Amino acid sequence: GQQVKQSSPSLTVQEGGISILNCDYENDMFDYFAWYKKYPDNSPTLLISVRSNVDKREDGRLTVFLNKSGKHFSLHITASQPEDTAVYLCAAGALGTGSKLSFGKGAKLTVSP
């Protein structure tokens, strides 16, 4: 079955607002969590990642929150900008398995001016 799920396939946010993207996972062994950004016909690019020993990581406008008991992690983008418009893929995996990441289907974020 699908090990990583993004329940909302799309999200629209006004410029300057906060974008929140969510991801649920099933495998208790996962200890690495990441968000990738993808433009059409382009490569998925790593935005931010966390290990399971922290429950929050900030990098500029991006923050990842990890809820291990709920098997859930999210990406918050503050001060959203039109150039943030893209597909966001969440991914999770277990250290020591050679980076066998499981991906969600992706969520299309549209930031309107």
Place this chain on the structure above:
Amino acid sequence: GPKVLQIPSHQIIDMGQMVTLNCDPVSNHLYFYWYKQILGQQMEFLVNFYNGKVMEKSKLFKDQFSVERPDGSYFTLKIQPTALEDSAVYFCASSMTGLDTLYFGAGTRLSVL
């Protein structure tokens, strides 16, 4: 940043033919991957490759699939013979140490007719 190049970007072939998808990974990376994405679905892990050997493969990696990286050149995915259900976008990725940043190519869209 580092680039993974995939050639060609789109390949159309007849069912039963052989196809080779080429990937030029980041030059000093040691781990290589193929992922498959069927239209509307998530990217799914096919195989990873290190030190000239397959480390792990998923159930999607059928007997008709093979990977190699002869003499440090392209990392290739060969499908022989192809089937209709092989139609998908195939993403190549590489990383330095395993579960750190995966760098992806833009994908090769394979259409099997």
